Amino acid sequence: MKDITIHSIFGDYKVVFDEQLSSLSSFLEDSTVVFIIDEKVFKLYTQLFNTISPQRLILIKANERNKSYLSMVKIYEILTSFQAKRNLTLVGIGGGIIQDISGFIASTLYRGIKWIYCPTTLLAQSDSCIGAKTSLNFGKYKNLIGTFYPPERVLLSTKFLTTLSRKDFYSGMGEIVKLFLIDGENSLNYFKSQLSRNEIDLRNNIDELLMRSLLIKKRYIEEDEFDKGIRNILNFGHCIGHAIESVTNYAIPHGQAVTLGMIWANIISESSQMLSNEKKEMIYNTFLKNNHTISEKLISFDSGSIISAMKKDKKRVGDDLAIILLSENFKFNSKKDLKAEMITKTYDEFVSLL
Numbered sequence: 336m337k338d339i340t341i342h343s344i345f346g347d348y349k350v351v352f353d354e355q356l357s358s359l360s361s362f363l364e365d366s367t368v369v370f371i372i373d374e375k376v377f378k379l380y381t382q383l384f385n386t387i388s389p390q391r392l393i394l395i396k397a398n399e400r401n402k403s404y405l406s407m408v409k410i411y412e413i414l415t416s417f418q419a420k421r422n423l424t425l426v427g428i429g430g431g432i433i434q435d436i437s438g439f440i441a442s443t444l445y446r447g448i449k450w451i452y453c454p455t456t457l458l459a460q461s462d463s464c465i466g467a468k469t470s471l472n473f474g475k476y477k478n479l480i481g482t483f484y485p486p487e488r489v490l491l492s493t494k495f496l497t498t499l500s501r502k503d504f505y506s507g508m509g510e511i512v513k514l515f516l517i518d519g520e521n522s523l524n525y526f527k528s529q530l531s532r533n534e535i536d537l538r539n540n541i542d543e544l545l546m547r548s549l550l551i552k553k554r555y556i557e558e559d560e561f562d563k564g565i566r567n568i569l570n571f572g573h574c575i576g577h578a579i580e581s582v583t584n585y586a587i588p589h590g591q592a593v594t595l596g597m598i599w600a601n602i603i604s605e606s607s608q609m610l611s612n613e614k615k616e617m618i619y620n621t622f623l624k625n626n627h628t629i630s631e632k633l634i635s636f637d638s639g640s641i642i643s644a645m646k647k648d649k650k651r652v653g654d655d656l657a658i659i660l661l662s663e664n665f666k667f668n669s670k671k672d673l674k675a676e677m678i679t680k681t682y683d684e685f686v687s688l689l
């Protein structure tokens with residue numbers, strides 16, 4: 336697969352499709368390189384990492400609790416103990432959580448050290464590995480602290496996907512569906528043909544889907560790297576999705592919460608006369624319904640707690656809520672004045688679909 340170059344104000348960077356991860360070899364024994372690796376990935380792929388000395392290895396359990404501001408202290412302590420300072424290189428290997436942690440640390444330590452990122456989940460390979468956002472949770476709330484800081488290079492091997500759980504595979508598919516919905520009708524025809532393939536086939540031959548997803552995202556982040564306008568559309572499904580993650584205490588993986596967020600947002604679009612019932616049903620049945628694998632047990636929240644969590648959204652201004660809504664012609668509207676009553680009004684229809 337051809338590399339993808341992302342143009343960035345910080346300097347262009349590449350996504351390199353490196354199935355065997357041969358580009359990692361030059362870092363493994365370099366004393367100025369420190370690795371932050373997802374503990375699970377380290378166990379599954381130990382043979383890849385066995386020449387890294389233990390002092391240069393930080394293993395982290397990938398969960399939202401560890402993506403917190405307070406958990407960073409320990410990592411800064413380890414990194415500042417190295418003789419190498421601004422010439423340190425940090426290599427993050429794992430899913431979106433390890434990306435956010437390693438990216439945040441790399442962007443803040445000594446005002447920025449070199450950072451290489453190797454995504455190991457579908458979500459990170461198809462979406463989060465580009466775009467330069469690093470985020471930490473604060474207390475109960477999602478991604479309230481963060482920076483813009485791209486990696487110097489993304490090293491992508493789809494081999495990692497073979498060990499991903501079903502839950503995490505469909506979490507990744509959630510962000511992919513979002514990207515294709517954003518890209519509209521033409522792209523959706525291709526995507527529909529992909530959805531007719533079975534899961535095993537899809538997992539084993541995912542390169543083109545990944546490439547197309549990244550190319551959709553590339554257009555938005557290059558036009559609006561700092562999320563001041565058009566890029567905001569990529570947040571489709573996230574305003575309610577983040578609220579669902581908070582109120583369920585992160586029991587639901589991110590991409591699954593985004594899928595639920597898209598389902599609920601489309602109900603709101605219909606209720607606001609922006610989307611016909613027919614189109615809403617078509618989108619639900621074709622693209623969203625089979626993509627949420629969450630057991631009902633996890634979905635026990637009321638509309639009031641969703642409203643409170645949505646009030647923590649950093650995109651919000653004033654008293655109302657922020658949301659991205661899809662309209663009939665696959666146009667998106669970034670609405671900053673959604674009334675809280677709309678969440679209450681549409682809650683029953685949303686819950687009836689779960």
Ligand SMILES: NC(=O)c1ccc[n+]([C@@H]2O[C@H](COP(=O)([O-])OP(=O)(O)OC[C@H]3O[C@@H](n4cnc5c(N)ncnc54)[C@H](O)[C@@H]3O)[C@@H](O)[C@H]2O)c1
Binds near residue numbers: 495503507590
């Ligand atoms: N910075 C951004 O631009 C951005 C964009 C989207 C999402 N995110 C963040 O990313 C996070 C979600 O990312 P994620 O879904 O990749 O989650 P994750 O990093 O938590 O990984 C999900 C699970 O998969 C496991 N795992 C990782 N790689 C594996 C592999 N190859 N084989 C088997 N198991 C593996 C992890 O240990 C974890 O249990 C959220 O915190 C979200 O907010 C960030």
Ligand SMILES: [Zn+2]
Binds near residue numbers: 510
């Ligand atoms: Zn996301």
